[in-house]
Amino acid sequence: MLLKIEFKKIRDFGQIINDTFTFIRQNFKPLVKNYFIFCGLFVLGGMLSMLMQQYKTVNMINNINIASGRNPFGFGSLYGFEYFLAILFSIAGYASTTVFALSYIAIYVQKGNQTPTTDEVWGYFKHYFFRVFGSSLLLMLLLGVAFLFCLIPGFWLFPFIAITFPIMVIENGSLSYSFSRSFKIVKDNFWLTFGTLFIIWIIVYACMSLVVLPTTLFSMIGLFSHGGKPQMSLFFTMLSTVLQYLCQVCTIIPIVTITLSYFSLVEQKESAGLMERISNFGTTEKPTDTRPEEY
Template identity: 45%
Template sequence: MKPPVELAKTRDFSETISDTFTFVKQNIKPLFKAFFVFSGFFLVAGTISAVFFQMKMVNLANGVMAPGPVANLDYGSSFFERFGIEYFITILLYMITLTVLKVTTFSYVAIYKEKGNLPPTTEEVWGYIKYYFWRILGASFVSNILLVIGFVFCFIPGVYLAPIFALIFPIIVFENASFGYAFNRCFTLIKDNWWLTFGILLVTWIIIYACITAITLPAALFNVIGMVMHPQKGTNLSMTASVLTVVLQHLCLVFLIIPIVTISLCYFNLTESKEGTNLLERISKLGEIKPENDLPAEEY
């Protein structure tokens, strides 16, 4: 059996990806427990809201694509009337779920390191979540806006900023930092290591995307096969397959734990290679005399 993953150390490309999956495998029970305890309510609520929204969209699409006059679609309806409150509730719950997922995973990793590579309890993780939730939510909102702006302007700025902004979140949690400090520090840490960090995150996301696609693709293909096998019915989407696809997509959010762990290891790799913080901690502890409090007092 492999020893517990040592977080604070330098890693190359393959070691970072390998240690990511090793860490998740070694901590799969307590890590997934924390995810479902703190994200479960928002995950279920978001899934239910998304199902109702998807049902509405399928009915709308089937009405538009049905044979006959195009009077099935009310072109005078507003955006809100067409999509309904389900759309906004789904987006809101999705954002909250992602934020709780980030805070939970980063908090788990932080406490794991503080406890000397031991899994934290749900009570310990909850303490961190209460402290960092709003900070991570605000950081997510601002960084997402900047990323959208970057992708709109020639796409390349968005690609450049994506791995940099990914480091904001571990900096906030691991260093108890403000957004402003984390924003400046992420540029400092990734200097001369942008390509390595980008490559690690890209490969990890490709693996995760492939896993999610493998789970959700069969339900999506059911719609395509149904339209090909029954062309006389026109372009008619299957309600069952569409709803199943949405449910599976939301359940697959658990896979996002993996890239968050990868980002954490990238952070430790960058801090160790530039600052050697873990090495300095070990050097500072050399010569320390720890009293043996469990020994009986000496009698004279």
């Protein structure tokens, strides 16, 4: 039987990646259950919005007359209400996944590596969701602007922004406090943090792409197999969209990696976990849960 994951310890690159998947494996059922409880509404809203967007796109492409250049819809009509609604639901979905996963881990650590209940996660979730959602909008805008400047500033900011959210939830920090603290704990371990997060995101996106790839290929084959007139398959396009949104459950993985990196960085700087173990040495009692019952 695998030992429960201890978050408050220093880890290298390989240990962070291995412990990420160990923690996911040990907590798979409660994580997936809580994901659909807290994030399911946003996933469903984003999926329906994108399905409407894809329906409009398929109809537009299938009604283009290449010979006459006629397009009865116009490309400007693609970016309607459902397009921006899908973007909003996507941001809210990522924020809710971040809050739920960080809340789960924060309670898991406080309870001495015990599985939290849904009610306990809800207590954290309702307290931090709007803070993380608003912060996500601002930080994504900042990251987008940074990527416009030859990409390098965006890659440089990426690990600092990623570590901001664990600080915000686990330390109950404001955006300004969390963002500035992320620079303090990451700056001496920038490349390790960047490399760890970069690799885990590549793994996650590769897994998600493999699930969606067959339906995407069938859709593309249909697009170019009708002579001079392109015809997209509505069925395969819709199926790709549904699978894409269902695969968003995999975004739990990089959030666990980010949190393990956060605890490792804090431990290197402050040795909080070591001091806690020393203070509890020789006792059998679990650490006291100081989390407030209601927010």
